[in-house]
Amino acid sequence: MPYDAHTIPTNYIPRVTVSMKFDRMLRTALASLSLALCFTGVPAFAKKPLPDIWVGTWATSPMAATNKDALGTTDITLRQIVHISLGGAYTRVVLTNEFGTEPLIVGAVHVALSSGGSDIALTSANSVTFGGSPTITIPPGALAVSDGFSLMLKPFADVAVSIFLPAQKISQITSHGFADQTNYMADGNMVGKSTLAGAKEFTNWDFLKGIDVRVSADDASIVTFGDSITDGALSTRNANARWPDVLAKRLHDNKKTAGMGILNQGIGGNRILHDGTGPSALARFDRDVIAQAGVKYVVVLESINDIGGAYNPKTPHDIVTADDLISGFKQMAERAHTHGIKIIGATLTPYVGAGYASPAGEAVRVAVNTWIKTSNMLDGVIDFDKMTQDPANPTMFLPAYDSGDHLHPKDAGYKAMGEGIDLKLFEDKKK
Template sequence: MRVQQWCAIGFLLTTISMAGAQTATSTVMTGTWATAPVQALAKATDAGDKTIRNIVHVSLGSTDTVSVQLTNEFGIEPLTVSAATIALRQTDNTVSTPVALSFQGQASIVIPPGKFVWSDAVHLPFPAMSDVAVSLFIPTQPMTFVSQHNFANATNYMAPGNQVSALTLTDATKLMSFRYLKSVAVSSPSQGAILCFGDSITDGSRSTADTNQRWPDLLAKRLAANSPTATMAVMNVGIGGNRILHDVTGPSSLSRFDRDVLELANVKYVVLLEGINDIGHSYDQKNPYDHVSVQELIAADRLLITRAHANGLKIIGATLTPYLPTGYSSPAGEQVRAALNQWIRTGGEFDGVIDFEKATSDSAKRDAFLSTYDSGDHLHPNDAGMKSMADSIDLTLFMK
């Protein structure tokens, strides 16, 4: 486990094995929500004297304390956060009583370039499936790049000045990104966390915004309703456009696995759904680039399996969903997708398999979405398709 910087005094190091080996329910800090930040070019409006209110939909509830993980992993200047609070969201940008966050006992923190920090743990109970608001005051400062998750598929807010303690923000504008926030962890009885790792399909692209219809959200609801898995958390680190082997929209899976998996709290399982963008761009009939073979994709998956196992994690392979006829689909690419899926199903190298292709495709035509599950672009599932994906998952995979 590679830890860059800890600021959570309330985290006992004996209980924060980020990739621990505990199997029974225990009370440790467990990630209840996460996102995968990328580098975004800062705009003039990002330079500071702003309050950012990130609204996150947690999976596991808090029975006692909560801590947040802030990020400047893609900044090239230090990032000053002068004040921060956490609260339950009531509606829109209105929250219940904000609780002040501190960092090694201080109200403000300077995060070095390329680093992240944890806040001190504070008392804030809330139920599972809550909306929680993390408000950050960013003073005026040099800023070339912003560390953010570009596609939140949820509405966040930015407002002038320091309004972190305001119940309702004044003169707020909407943001569709998660900014400077990497994860939220809670101290609750927990069986650990499932980390959903992938591209835009995991990120929830083309599912209905502000309704939490991503397949990881729906999986979290199923787990919570199932007594043997009721204290299992789910985190989502999908990135739209992400690939296994090449950096394009964010770092590749291989290069971001440590940062986006191993540095989160109490992860026990990884669900890997990645590779369709590698295939699509490689075999695009109009503009192919960054060629990859099925052998290279399998080799990359094997590296991720090895890395997960070396850190005590179980990793579950998910078959790639259909992609015909999309803008970058091709018969040659479909052959690679089918071959990769066959290896995922039968190779015996993952700790389990989820057949998302079967869950979303036409039984008579596995290379295309069932029309009722197609968002319209033939690449991303709609809300019904997301539900079919979540419903297809055998929950006993997370009971072993």
């Protein structure tokens, strides 16, 4: 019977007696037909390009912390839960001892899908290696990137990272002190257990810095860089209700911005120009922004704590001016642009009524916001001030968004911030 381009079997070999010349012509025609089928989208001939770059899907900003849980006194397992943004089939984790004063001995690391609480799905569990070894010693001040491993992660999956630390001296831990997430610790090497019976709960991310996925070169990450308002202070624990979480879902649902990971690098109490709760923004910018895998954009929401401290009506300290803060923004813009990263400035939200607010500080906040909205050094602007202010009193939070301290949003406020961002800012993913 005759065949056409949609019915010819891939193993069809014509059995005819023909001249050699005609045979060559027939073979050439069949080769051309096969090539044509490739371009018409017939699945049997289609080839999917392999993923080819690492992109961050989750990250946090570590800092020095006291070892209040006496980690290292005995063998212990930390099982920490993270909510990723970008999915992928090939994964790696980043551990950190950047603020440690002794080498950190890591006895084992397992990564699996979380099943809620301290439970994990054992069928998804992976034993993680570092240069082929299941153990690693991380020097003081250093971090460690694992080997890649296969783990199918859907966008917004909850991932459990279990770290076994044998007994050792740990004077100071490297930790993100406000995870807004319940994590778990248990005695002994429990990384391979489906649940941690009798586990103690804690709300830090200790020695854990990031998770990357291997994805298409068209994908990229966005760093949200700031203080407690980016970190999600006073949002509902375990609900992933921070404004970067809201933004991540919107990016995923929008065809032009799908494939963008969100890396939340907020630290509560952080400042641009002075260390305090964590290193200053200028001190940590290279580590927490530029060094992140696949970063294309950074959104900066910083300096309300610089202002609050400098103009605190009771105990002013570390005095700064609007020009000082603007100079800090300019430094971040220069460093971002040097590395091909676009920087988006976010205006400071209202703070009148907060414990450290003052008329002089409000004047500086307005001046900084004016610069952010008019500067030609930034690649875009997000006007969080306008989104969250009370129209009847623009220097204060809208009551429906105010957590009650007149400084931090509650869940509704974070939702309004995440939903108010123009996604067109992030449609150009190519460097």
